[in-house]
Amino acid sequence: MSDALDSLRQEVRDWLAVHAPKDWRARSTSEAAFLELQRSWFTTLVKGGYAVPHWPENWPGGGRSLAEQKVIYEELARADTPRLLLSFMSTYHAASTLFEWGSEEQQQRYIPRILEGEIWCQGFSEPGAGSDLAALRTRAERRPSFSGGGDVYVVNGQKLWSTMGQFADQCLLLVRTSSEGVKQAGLTYLLLDLKSPGVTARPIHQIHGDEEFAEIFLDNVEIPVANRLGEEGQGWAVAQSTLSSERGxxxxxxxxxxxxxxxxxxxxxxxxxxxxxxxxxxxxxxxxxxxxxxxxxxxxxxxxxxxxxxxxxxxxxxxxxxxxxxxxxxxxxxxxxxxxxxxxxxxxxxxxxxxxxxxxxxxxxxxxxxxxxxxxxxxxxxxxxxxxxxxxxxxxxxxxxxx
Amino acid sequence: MSMTRAELQDAATKAFDGDLTPDAAHSWNLITDMGWLMMAVPEDQGGLGLGREAVGVIHQALGRTLVAGPAIAQMLVIDALSAAGGQDELLGRAMAGEIMSASLAEGLRAVPDADRASHVLRVEAGRISLLPVEGLALTARATWDKTRRLFDVDAGDAVGVVLAQGDAATALADRLSALRSVALAGDCLGGADAALAMTTDYLETRRQFDRPLALFQALKHRVADMKAALAAAQALFWARTEDSAADAVTMGAMKAHAASIYRLIAEEAIQLHGGIGLTMEHPCHLFLKRATLNAALGGDGDQWEEAAGRRALNA
CATH class of the missing domain: 1.20.140.10 (Butyryl-CoA Dehydrogenase, subunit A, domain 3)
Incomplete structure (x- = not known):
């Protein structure tokens, strides 16, 4: 192991000795306490520069090599800190997809807000599309906006297993815009503001009593075409970026x-x-x-x-x-x-x-x-x-x- | 290490190019000619100074093609002579290929090729010695695994050359135990890898119900489980052979893990080969027999897992 990695390890270890939450499990006995802990720990990590080591170097906290990221995660595990569950989809899935497919404008709009604590979830799975994700049926139809501005997609359907979906602000949404040809070809990738009218998120009660996932109902939800990633029909390719954003x-x-x-x-x-x-x-x-x-x-x-x-x-x-x-x-x-x-x-x-x-x-x-x-x-x-x-x-x- | 693992693996694979159970005498010549017995011996003693990782590479290669012979036992003798020091003459002869054997179990049981050996290593509480075989009573023990020839040796109160006594003997015994576990585990993982490859090949070739067996998901998933278990066991193997602090219990637990994976894969190999896997003419059974023997040699899973559990409890 190189000296640089050794000194990073020591630096992270020293930082954690001061900043890592203590006795946090004893406090995390309610959902509210969990959310508070997750938010404050994320903010602390952002300030320390350890929240998003995998981001490109032109973003604050980014630019760490994979070897450096490994050191940071090993030290977080060693210090037994809370895992970043609430912000995980935001810093990995959302950010990686935006870096790869987002326009300059989209990146400038969304990426900084992630560091401020904006929470993303993923709207991929559906009741009829689990392992066979491409079979998803949530429909999006394009039409002019009645309230002026550009075109919108009108989305109807149901999403399932959205990690932390009930607490999220934004959603990576995979929808069907066409039923022609192979099923992967009719998919489109949208960015959904979960405060939009017609969105209902409900927690899923897991068998052990936690509620880490949500189901999301979409009833005539309007999403501006400007909030699309990639072209219409390119959603499957964009989704691959999301799914491979974190490996290892x-x-x-x-x-x-x-x-x-x-x-x-x-x-x-x-x-x-x-x-x-x-x-x-x-x-x-x-x-x-x-x-x-x-x-x-x-x-x-x-x-x-x-x-x-x-x-x-x-x-x-x-x-x-x-x-x-x-x-x-x-x-x-x-x-x-x-x-x-x-x-x-x-x-x-x-x-x-x-x-x-x-x-x-x-x-x-x-x-x-x-x-x-x-x-x-x-x-x-x-x-x-x-x-x-x-x-x-x-x-x-x-x-x-x-x- | 001066030679990388990949280079050594490459050389080892070329030497034993995939034909199962190569001729024993020819194999022994290859092993000695390539200096494999002296891998772990320090360079100032005439060895290659490559450490336990190199030992791992060698025994994976020998396990992969089910090579016969006393390589593991010989390596233990060489390591004992090397560690004891001051035995350059015997060490030189052993490294040159003069067979000197050692028990792969306890006492003087399960000594490979004792009838061809000039010496046998005796490991007792508080004393480790090398005995000339001449005059000792040897009992051949026919094993199910025909790739190994094991003997029980009755040495009476023969003493021979004492290599270590007291605490030094205890420490050397632990070191030999760890090395034996590395070699046996390597043998297990090499064999498991070969048995898995043979099984995937067979599933892709054998057709039933108008399609290759490899198309059946029920079978594919079993092969995938074998592969995942093997990959994890291999990763553990390299992690521990590279760890200079790993002692007899750590290596014993690793060997127990490797042996359990070898057994799993060898058993599945027979089942997935169907009827042909039950015949002597097909090599499946060779892997199963070597796997079960390896599991019993060098301390079994019950012994090592209990020791590892006790250690984890006190960690």
């Missing part, structure tokens, strides 16, 4: 946090008098190796990326390794905790994937095997793209009445 760092950080949370299982083993239970010790030892392996493969992935040697499908291996290991981590906690874990305890909002509320953590681990490309989608990618196995025929249709 989050899983590296999450894996490091999982390793950092192994003490919770150790504490649990002691508290339940299982310290001499060889079976439990074996399971714990086996888990520790898997957690280390997950960290190592995330690290390897990022090293390959930095070296320009990333292969299609490598990211899927990291995601699958992480999601399965997290399931095992939380399962072991759930098992050792026994009946205690079955008594309901209030969750820590935004407390991370390993909070020690084992039933809640276990249920929350499904977020990683389903969201962001389910394990099954990742397995398809690994088999077809990385291992080169034949792709599924695209044109299978179930005949009317046959299913």
């Amino acid at each position: 760092l989050t899983l590296l950080e999450l894996s490091a946090r999982m390793r950092g949370a192994l003490w919770r299982i150790g504490d649990l083993i002691r508290a339940n008098g299982r310290s001499e239970d060889a079976g439990v010790l074996r399971d714990f030892g086996r888990l520790a190796s898997k957690v280390d392996a997950t960290c190592a493969v995330a690290d390897q992935f990022l090293a390959n990326r930095i070296a320009g040697e990333e292969r299609v499908g490598d990211a899927s291996i990291v995601k699958l390794a992480y999601s399965r290991t997290l399931r095992e981590f939380t399962s072991l906690g759930l098992r050792i905790s026994g009946l205690d874990a079955q008594y309901h305890a209030p969750i820590t909002f935004g407390g991370g994937m390993e909070t020690g509320n084992w039933m809640a953590d276990f249920m929350n681990s499904y977020a990683w095997t389903i969201a962001g490309g389910s394990d099954e989608v990742q397995r398809n990618i690994i088999a077809e793209r990385l291992l080169g196995m034949p792709r599924e025929p695209k044109n299978w249709v179930v005949k009317e009445g046959a299913a």
Whole structure:
């Protein structure tokens, strides 16, 4: 490791020693407290220059190399700071898409507001379009604005699984402007102000009691054509930028946090008098190796990326390794905790994937095997793209009445 | 290290170019000619001074093509002689390929090719010594895995050349244990990689229901899981071989992990090959047998996982 990275690490560590929130989990017992914590921690990181290290260097806080970003995230994980959940879509998905597809005017309008705390969410998935995203049906029809100005798109439909959507100000919206040709070709990418008339956002109640996602209903919502990214019909290509905006760092950080949370299982083993239970010790030892392996493969992935040697499908291996290991981590906690874990305890909002509320953590681990490309989608990618196995025929249709 | 991992891997792959179970005598000559036995020996002792990462590369290559012979045991003897110091004559002979073997388990059990060895390494509590084989009672133990020839050695109270005693012996025993785990884990991951590649090839070739088996998602997903598990185990392997602080427990847990992945992949390989995978003429079974033997050698998963769990508990 170079001296420059070592000194950055020390600089971040020193800064965190002063600025990282202390005892934040104990305070984060309500949604309001969670939001307050997220906002204040983001503001602190912006001031410190560590909120958006991945942005281009012409923006404040940006211009850090991938190696430098890695150091920053490793230190954030080490200091066990709150993860930036509320602003994550804004600083990654929205910003990266705007940098790649936004006009100068669009960038100047939206990017600075992200640093001021404007929150973005993503309006991609729908009730009928999950893993098969291109099947989405939310319609946008172009017509002149009745209130003067340029043309508008009038949007009708429903979006689902918008992370933090109920708290967001803006939305990256993927809509259908045409049903002609292949389904990907009829999509268009719009920027939606969520305060527009006709927008209703409702939180989704997750099985562990948190509400990190929203569904968004769009009823004759007008979006100025000026708020389009890319051309009409180019939405699928723009959406690829959004979906690939973050690869590697989050899983590296999450894996490091999982390793950092192994003490919770150790504490649990002691508290339940299982310290001499060889079976439990074996399971714990086996888990520790898997957690280390997950960290190592995330690290390897990022090293390959930095070296320009990333292969299609490598990211899927990291995601699958992480999601399965997290399931095992939380399962072991759930098992050792026994009946205690079955008594309901209030969750820590935004407390991370390993909070020690084992039933809640276990249920929350499904977020990683389903969201962001389910394990099954990742397995398809690994088999077809990385291992080169034949792709599924695209044109299978179930005949009317046959299913 | 002076030679990069990639360069070494390249050389190793060229030496053993993919034909499974190459001739044992020929393999041994290749291994000694290429200096693979002296990889980890410091340069001032006549070795290559390349460390455990290089050892990892070598044993992955040997595992990939299921090479026979006592390479792991010989490397342990060489490491013991090198660490003990003052044994230049024996060390030189061992590095040149004169077979000196060691147990891959405990006591003097599971000693590879003991009948061809001039010496055998004895690791006891508080003492490590090298015994001339002449005069010792050897019992051949036929293993299911025909790529290895194991012997039990009855050495009675023979002492031979004492290499370390007391605390020094304990430290050396730990060091040898860690090295053995690296070699066995490398062997596991090389074999797992080969078995996985063989399985994907087969699924792409074999047709049933008018299409290649590789088109069936149920099978593809299993292969993807094998690949993901292997990639993570490989990453762990390199991370720990590069870590000079990794000791016997850390490496033992890593070996247990690698062996479990090898078993998983070898078992799935047989299942996914269907009937042909159950026959002696197809090589699937060779991987399964070597995988289960590797899992039992060098301390099994139960032992290492418990030790690793205890350590994590006290971390």
